[in-house]
Amino acid sequence: MGFATHLGPWLLGTVKDTTGTTAGTVQNTGCTIVAQTGNLTAAQVAGLTGSLGFIPAGACITSVQFLTTTLFASATTLKLTIAGVDVAPASTITAAGTIAVAPAATFTPVQANVGATDAEIRFTATGVSVTGAVTVITAYVVRDSSGAMAPSATQR
DSSP: OOOOOOSSOOEESSOSSOOSSSTTTSOOOEEOEEEEEEEEEHHHHHTOEEEEEEEOTTOEEEEEEEEEEEOOSSOEEEEEEETTEESSSOEEEOSSEEEEOOOOGGGHHHHHOOOSSOEEEEEEEEOOOSSOEEEEEEEEEOOOTTSOOSOOGGGO
């Protein structure tokens, strides 16, 4: 398996421009959903704060999940901040498994568009543990820095 990189929205669909009013003649292209993942060990969580990477400018966040693969030995909470805004209150990790983070209403503007510059994903944790592991997945739609999903006239 390999990785591929590209800049800007990756548009998929069979009709790029609308030329009529019936199926097959109306634009049906859309952007793909991609994700940033970060793995945190007990030692990193015990560090209390850190960075998990950056999301491209203009992105629209579709979901955030915590996948606990190894339960932490002591009570642990985890909170994400994207573009300086808390995604939700801290989640308490009490069992191995998946936590789907429900974004707070105050996060909605950032969720809709992370802004004109790349947005950092930061974590804050509590708990001191010698065991435990969690993968943080942040899924988003890649768009240009203005939030547009269509290429500019010079990119067509």
